[in-house]
Amino acid sequence: MIVLKKTRGGLLYWNATILKLATILFIGILLVCSVHFFNLSSSYSSRTTSDGPLRSSIDEFCESLGYPLVMPLEENLFSERHRKETLCVFWDVGDVYEASFIADILLKEYPSTIYHITDTSVESILHSNRSLTHICKHSLLVTNSDESKILNILKTLQESGFDNRGVFLLSDEGCSKHCRDISRPYCDYIIRNYWCEAMNSHQDAYWMPLGYAIPFVEPNENTILPCFLRKYTASFKGSLKSDRLRFIEYLKNSSVYNESRFLVQTTEDFHKGDPAYKFRGLLMDSQIIPCPAGVNSEQFRIWVALSTASIPILQQGETFFKLPQDHPLIIVESVEEMVREIERLNNEPLKMMKIQCKIFRWWLSYKRTLQRQVPQLVLDGRHLNWQ
The missing domain is CATH 3.40.50.2000 (Glycogen Phosphorylase B;)
Structure with a gap:
């Protein structure tokens, strides 16, 4: 039985019995919280080893959850014919943020020669490198220029004898360049980052993710x-x-x-x-x-x-x-x-x-x-x- 005792100051205090009950209740709550925390932290460790510590390696961590990160090796992506055909990249932009990702995706494995045309013209480069079209069958214009300038450069590349001509359009975040006139016979394909509904009607247009900004180095x-x-x-x-x-x-x-x-x-x-x-x-x-x-x-x-x-x-x-x-x-x-x-x-x-x-x-x-x-x-x- 719980007994209440009135003190001289008029305050009521619990007797020793209720204090014991409160102590037991407090300890019980601590035990429940501890068990819950242990179950939460061990929900991962139980998927790795039955008695081992938590693993901090992302490889081991993901493999233990059923998502191994190690991919099977692929065969060589490019034939010997392709490896002999150097890609000429005409870089019509300054130090753009997309440069690292473009290099990782496109230029990492494939032989290429880059010509910067921000301070010069395509004509002057072709004039000083008359054998360029024999060395490079493929040409890619990386640009954020207006459509009329892009079309003029493509016409020059076509007239110079490049068989395959493409455009990588950058920095059109507002999707204002729909590239309706940039098509065959001057351009074989367009790659761009930002996409908009107007581009859906362009049969030779492709989207590539914006990627990470320079100078970005992917973490080990x-x-x-x-x-x-x-x-x-x-x-x-x-x-x-x-x-x-x-x-x-x-x-x-x-x-x-x-x-x-x-x-x-x-x-x-x-x-x-x-x-x-x-x-x-x-x-x-x-x-x-x-x-x-x-x-x-x-x-x-x-x-x-x-x-x-x-x-x-x-x-x-x-x-x-x-x-x-x-x-x-x-x-x-x-x-x-x-x-x-x-x-x-x-x-x-x-x-x-x-x-x-x-x-x-x-x-x-x-x-x-x-x-x-x-x-x-x-x-x-x-x-x-x-x-």
Whole structure:
């Protein structure tokens, strides 16, 4: 029986019996919390070894969850005939952010010669290298110029004897260049980053991801951490374009937001953000990278996140309809849905681990597909099904 005793000051105190009950209840709560935490942390370790410690290697971590990152070796991508046919790249842009990714996808395995024509003309290069068309059967114009200039350069390349002529169109974030006149017989194909509905009618146009910005060096897989070892649940650092301010406000008012686990900072402009190495370091220490749309839904942030094995959450845009149909990326319609997705992943840590590995494995495979298909398009100028 619980006895209440009245003191001289008029206050009531529990007797020794109720104190014992409170102590037992407190210890019980601690035990329940400890068991829950142990089960959560061991949900991964039980998938690796029955008595071993947690593994921090992303390779071992993902393999234990059923998503091995080691891909089977492929045969040589290019025939001897192709390797003897040097690609002439006419670089009609300055130091663009897309340069690293273009080099990784297109120029890494295939022999090429690059001619910068920002300060000179194609005519002067061809005049000083009269045998160029005999050395280079294929030509690729990398440019962000207006359509009339592009067409003039292509006509010059055709008249000079290049059999296969292509255009890699950069920096058209607003999708203002529909390239209706840039077609055969002057141009065999167009590759571009940002996609828009008007490009769907262009039968020789292809999309390639924006990729990571220079100077970006993909991290060694041995330095990539599983998501449960990362400092931040989510991070966003960027300029306040389009829906981004609304995203930040909605995130900070959500139940999942915690200043110590979420890093949210704004910059005046993309060009005034962190150096590439610092931005990469932030993403490598973040589990989730929300990617609210700016001028375009496509952005460097997505592909840097994929390269660092973070989980990007994309906001729907026309560009992403060009992704392979079996892609595992998370795409939402609104910034409100983006925040709800962060909450869902945060509440399901084991599911987050599996998604991290599934997406990272897909990215490694998809990048290899691009490294095979983009050069094939450049070499043969033929239609490809990139899906």
